[in-house]
Amino acid sequence: MLFFRDEEHVARWCRAWRQPRGAVLDLNTAWRLADAWYGVPRNRRDWRRYSPDEVAAIFARLGLTGEFWSS
Amino acid sequence: MPITAEDVAVRCCVYDIVLESGRVPARQDCAHRLSRTDAEIAASLERLHAAHQIVLAPNGEILMAMPFSAVPTPFVVSSGTFRTYANCGWDALGVAAMLHCDATVSTSCSDCGDALEVSVADSRASGDALLHFALPVRHWWDSVVFT
Numbered sequence: 001m002l003f004f005r006d007e008e009h010v011a012r013w014c015r016a017w018r019q020p021r022g023a024v025l026d027l028n029t030a031w032r033l034a035d036a037w038y039g040v041p042r043n044r045r046d047w048r049r050y051s052p053d054e055v056a057a058i059f060a061r062l063g064l065t066g067e068f069w070s071s
Numbered sequence: 072m073p074i075t076a077e078d079v080a081v082r083c084c085v086y087d088i089v090l091e092s093g094r095v096p097a098r099q100d101c102a103h104r105l106s107r108t109d110a111e112i113a114a115s116l117e118r119l120h121a122a123h124q125i126v127l128a129p130n131g132e133i134l135m136a137m138p139f140s141a142v143p144t145p146f147v148v149s150s151g152t153f154r155t156y157a158n159c160g161w162d163a164l165g166v167a168a169m170l171h172c173d174a175t176v177s178t179s180c181s182d183c184g185d186a187l188e189v190s191v192a193d194s195r196a197s198g199d200a201l202l203h204f205a206l207p208v209r210h211w212w213d214s215v216v217f218t
Binding site for chain 2: 001002003004005006007009010013014016019020021023024025026027028030031033034035036037038039040041042043044045047049055059067068069070071
């Protein structure tokens with residue numbers, strides 16, 4: 001997951017590296033996703049990885065739907 | 072390979088050290104702190120790796136304790152005197168989330184290389200940047216380093 005200045009730079013990078021365009025998130029959506037994913041410190045004994053259903057719920061809450069976001 | 076209580080203790084130790092210092096620990100750091108042998112720590116790390124809780128390098132040392140990177144990357148996260156490397160752009164924001172602190176990500180545009188700065192303050196992110204996810208979710212663990 002890489003940072004880019006804007007959409008034009010994403011498109012140029014995808015062409016240069018022969019990669020299909022994936023999903024582009026604005027910073028606040030990316031931050032909310034990071035907060036949901038990493039907000040529980042992993043030095044807590046009760047931390048565990050999210051289940052597939054929990055992951056799907058996080059994505060859906062942020063409007064990240066469709067084939068790209070399905071596991 | 073089910074995760075054991077000893078493995079959980081190793082995972083907590085890894086994150087205790089990285090959250091204290093910004094540095095992903097070496098195996099011997101965990102062995103010293105937990106008074107366990109290197110072989111015991113190595114076995115726990117293998118099980119944590121298999122469970123996708125960390126990522127090991129070929130030499131058996133930790134490469135990634137997500138969101139933290141054991142090696143320098145173009146994603147430098149600072150918060151006060153705390154400074155660390157994240158694995159990717161998402162993980163850089165994840166460091167701020169795990170710290171529960173305001174933070175600054177010093178990075179660059181992956182296309183043109185120009186410097187970019189992303190700030191997290193008061194639970195909001197700001198900066199002149201976008202985050203691109205190249206791979207669909209179902210392929211994230213096919214090659215986690217590329218992801």
